[in-house]
Amino acid sequence: MGIGLALGMCGAALIATALGRFGRAGTPAEPWRPTTALATGGVYRLTRNPMYLGMAFLLFALAVGFDSLGTLLLFPVVVLVVDRFVISREELYLSGQFGAPYDAYRLKVRRWL
Numbered sequence: 451m452g453i454g455l456a457l458g459m460c461g462a463a464l465i466a467t468a469l470g471r472f473g474r475a476g477t478p479a480e481p482w483r484p485t486t487a488l489a490t491g492g493v494y495r496l497t498r499n500p501m502y503l504g505m506a507f508l509l510f511a512l513a514v515g516f517d518s519l520g521t522l523l524l525f526p527v528v529v530l531v532v533d534r535f536v537i538s539r540e541e542l543y544l545s546g547q548f549g550a551p552y553d554a555y556r557l558k559v560r561r562w563l
Contacts, residue, residue, distance in 0.1 A: 454515020461507030467493045468500040481540070488548055490555050498559050502532055537561060 468489075472479040475489040479501075493500045506529055513521035544552045 454511045454513075456511075457507050457514060458511035461504040461511060464493065464500045464504030464507065468504065485544065485547055488544070488552060488555065490559075495559065497563050498556065498561050499537055502537060503562060506532075533561070 469479050471489040471492045471494055474491075475487040477485050477487040477489065497503055506525075509521065509528060510525055512518065513525055541556065545556070
């Protein structure tokens, strides 16, 4: 249970930090609202997707914390779906929205870690 709690705290901290960066950049965090600025500082210097990484930590924390083999087996499927269908789509949108600055950022910072 202790490992699950630690992983969950890491995930929550990543998400909170990323949300704070969005606020400082002046862009909404809700994915259905238009992005108005790039967030590239802070945790975004280490990963382009700290919120999704934080959610992955939370899901893994639940699997470990509740000793759930089903959730653990589902974990790579969820990460793969988010990577291929959600993040890929967002990257196309951001590239169209911000062009060269986003493309340069994408080349410099990894998608996950």
